[in-house]
Amino acid sequence: MATKVKLTYFKVHGRAFVTRFALRYAKFPYEDERLEFAELKERRSEKGYNEAVPIGYLPILQLNGEVVCESQSLARWAAKKSDLYPANPDEALLVDEAMELAAEIVAKAPQDPDKEVKKAKRAEFAATVCPRYLDHLERRIAKRKGTFLLGSQLTVADVAVYRMVDAFLTGDFDFVDGAAVLKPYPHLLKLHATLKAHPLVIAEEATVPPKPAA
Numbered sequence: 490m491a492t493k494v495k496l497t498y499f500k501v502h503g504r505a506f507v508t509r510f511a512l513r514y515a516k517f518p519y520e521d522e523r524l525e526f527a528e529l530k531e532r533r534s535e536k537g538y539n540e541a542v543p544i545g546y547l548p549i550l551q552l553n554g555e556v557v558c559e560s561q562s563l564a565r566w567a568a569k570k571s572d573l574y575p576a577n578p579d580e581a582l583l584v585d586e587a588m589e590l591a592a593e594i595v596a597k598a599p600q601d602p603d604k605e606v607k608k609a610k611r612a613e614f615a616a617t618v619c620p621r622y623l624d625h626l627e628r629r630i631a632k633r634k635g636t637f638l639l640g641s642q643l644t645v646a647d648v649a650v651y652r653m654v655d656a657f658l659t660g661d662f663d664f665v666d667g668a669a670v671l672k673p674y675p676h677l678l679k680l681h682a683t684l685k686a687h688p689l690v691i692a693e694e695a696t697v698p699p700k701p702a703a
Contacts (some may be wrong), residue, residue: 495517496563498548499526501697504560505548506652507588509643511567513689561588568645580639585640587626587646591653594622611664619670619680623677626650630676636683649686650677 492505496512498505514521527549538545543558550557550566557563565588568574575581597618599610626638633640637647654677657667671678684690 492553493553494543495522495551495579496520497522497524497551499524499529501695502652504691505563507645508548508550508567509650509693510562510648510689511573512694513568514573515567515570517567517570518532550647553682557703561592562589564645564649573643573648575639575642575644580644583629583638584644587629588649590622590626591646591649594619597652597655598665608664613671615665620673623671623674628673630680636680638680645681647651647684651690654678654681655685658678 491647494517496508496519497569498503509521524547533542533545536545541556542549543556546558546667548558548560550563565574575584597614599607601607603608628683629638630636634642636641639648640696648675654671656662657665657670658681660667677691
C-alpha cells in the first residue's frame with residue numbers, strides 16, 4: 490500500500506518550509522494543504538485543540554490517516570526520505586544541534602503588545618541573544634571549510650539555517666536590522682546565498698505572495 494501523506498500549514502513559509510523542501514528534494518509525493526489563518530480556528534474545538542489538530546498548532550502531517558505534529562520532527566522524518574539526514578550518528582548529532590539552534594533563536598525573538606517595549610526588547614535580542622547562537626553556527630561551518638554545516642554535504646540542517654537567516658534578511662523580525670545582525674557572519678551569508686539559488690527554494694518562494702511594502 491502506498492504511503493499517503495498530507496502536510497497542512499498556512500500560506501506562508503514559516504515552520505513548514507524545511508519539511509516542504511525535504512519532501513520535494515526526496516521527490517516524495519504528498520498533498521500540500523495551505524490554510525488561511527481563520528481556517529485553523531474552525532478546525533479546532535472550543536478547547537483550542539482536538540484529534541485533528543493535536544496541540545492546536547500547525548504544521549501537522551497526516552501519515553496514512555494518523556496525525557503527527559511538531560515541525561522539527563516532521564522535518565527530520567522528511568529528510569530521512571533522502572540523503573538530507575546523515576546515517577552517521579555523529580553527523581546526525583551536529584544536524585540535530587543546528588536545527589534546534591535555528592528554531593530556538595527564532596522562538597526567542599521577544600513579543601510585546603506595546604510597540605516601544607517590543608522595540609526595546611528586540612534591540613536587546615539583536616545585541617545579546619543573536620550573537621550567542623550565530624557565533625556558534627558560524628564556527629560550525631568555518632571548521633568544516635565548506636559551504637554547509639557538514640562541509641560540501643547539504644543536509645536538512647542547512648535548510649533550517651537558511652530559513653532562519655532568510656527570516657532576518659527579509660524583515661520577519663520587526664525592529665531588527667537583519668543585515669546588520671548577520672554582517673559578522675560570512676559563512677552563514679554564503680550558505681544563505683547558495684540555497685537562495687537552489688531550484689527547490691526558488692520554487693517554494695514562488696508559491697508564497699511577496700510581503701506588502703511597509
